[in-house]
Amino acid sequence: MRDRLFMLVIIMLATAFFGEMKVNPFGGSFRFSLGIAAFFFGLLWFQSLPVLLTGFLTGTFICGFRVGLDMMISHTAPLDSLQAHLPSAFYYFSFSLLIHLSRARQYLEFPLGVGLIGATVDFASNMVELFVRQLFGDFPDLTLQSIMMLLFFGALRSFFAVGLYNNFMIRQVRAVGEVRQQELEKLRMINTELYGEAFYLRKSMSHLEEITRESYQLYTRLLMSENTESYKALHIAEHVHEVKKDSQRLLAGLSKIINQEGLDSSLAITDLCQLVIRANQKYAEMIGKRIQFMMTCEVDLSTSQIYELLSVLNNLVANAVEAIPSAGWIELAVELRQRDIVFHVLDNGPGIPREEREWVFEPGYTTKYDQAGNASTGIGLTHARGIVHSLKGNLGIVNDHKQLTHFEVTIPTDQLLRKESVL
Known part of the structure; x- marks a missing residue:
């Protein structure tokens, strides 16, 4: 209830404020303003509000607001000001009634249709207001030029409100999509x-x-x-x-x-590598290291072995993050080599001594210790190599001439494209 009241107050205040941004094309008290654009946008955005009640309260508030302004600024007599602004209340009454009868809010997925409905309702509501003004003797007879002006401004305000609504909705959908993507990752x-x-x-x-x-x-x-x-x-x-x-x-x-629902059974290898990079960027930031990550992927394929590859690549890249003292770079590259897909993980950390390179894949081998001096389990690379072997591939260290640590994962392409998982 409090939320609805808050929404209603927002609509009334916004309509009153933008209603003062006006022109008086025919003289007298009749105006074209942005107030109705704000009101129409509010009806579209706050769909939990009842249209008829919102229109009645807004129209009444607008009339009282304008009478109060006249009395404070131009010292107009209350009855004269009420006669000048009461027809505006009938505009909002008729606008909300016609929006309710046309059920415009049910067609929001068709912006053009909602815009045309809004333009038609705006024109009809203007006609109601002009009719009331004529009863009060406050408006001359209509001409073809004035009718065309009513149609033009009605369409302008309606499509402005619908366009603004769709712009906000697109931003909201994008924000929800980004949150959903983060949740999936x-x-x-x-x-x-x-x-x-x-x-x-x-x-x-x-x-x-x-x-x-x-x-x-x-x-x-x-x-x-x-x-x-x-x-x-x-x-x-x-x-x-x-x-x-x-x-x-x-x-x-x-x-x-x-294998829960909601996750695709396959993922592009480029997207998978980007997922690894983003995860380890966050990891590097968390442990206070300045590391530049680079990625190149020359393979335009998707794989069903998502978790197998993520386990292997995350292990290798995370090891590189931990090996770099405080700042450095890590590169993840993917290429096709005949019938194999080859993943390269390189970093400019301290490297692995040549005499120890055959031992790094043995269970228990580690160079990592926590702050208390306790050694790591030393099974990460053993685990990674086991997964690669289950895919009939190979994981090894490349003996580069440069002072780099270079792990190479070679997996047959058909193993990454098959549907069943090794699990």
Whole structure:
């Protein structure tokens, strides 16, 4: 209720204010002003307001507002001022009535139609006002020239209000679209993290399957040799089997979340790389580093392996961000090489010693420590290489002559275009 009252007050004040930006084309008190443009825009924008009540209150307020101005500025007698401005109230009464009957607000997706309706209603309302003025003896007889002027100004004010409304709506839609895009990017990043967890869970399930099989085989061997400890092997196999079933349920839940509705099943590789760049720009800003990011993509294709690529590229670019001391640059480049798509991640950080380049992909290898001196897990590159291998590709370090860190990811094009995910 308070919101509606606030909207109503805005419309009345705006209409009164812009109503004083006027011309008097025929002499007397009749005016062309921007007040009706403001009123029409308010009716279109604040669609929760009832049209008839808004028109009645606005018309009454306009009449009282103008009478008050006359009394304060020109010291006009109240009755004379009321006679001059009362016909304006009838204009707003008739305008809101005709807008209500025409149901103009139901056709807002057709701006031209709404503009024509508004122009027609404006002209008809002007005719009502002029008729009332003639009853009060305040207006001469209409001529063809005055009618054409009424039509012109009616169309001008109507299309101005409709154009302003559509301009605001376009800005609003763009703002909503940007927020939606940010939400989708955030959701993709969350899904990428979940994909990494699901990837490891799937690997663990294969190990659990192997452990279950070996435990059961041990049980049968012990049973055949009449070993009294055979039941323990069976007990282990049963418990591992239960853990495997729980893992399957977790994997099914993660898969459902990752493949949730609202996200496209494929994404242009250029857009995917831009997503990686934007995410790591924010990461670099968060940890207080000045890093220039560059991206070149010569591949005009889309991929369905979104989370796989995001996991790999985010890992490599984030590692580059962390490796650069305080300022530097990172480049992400994509090219076609025969039947492969090749991703290059380069940075001008301190680099990786040549003798350690074969160790960086081993689990537990790390050069990163937190403020307390605790080492990182050292499984990021191992994880990235595992994903690339699952796509039948290769991840390695390029031995450039320049002092750069250069990771190269090579994946067959058909693996990135296939519909099913490795998950």
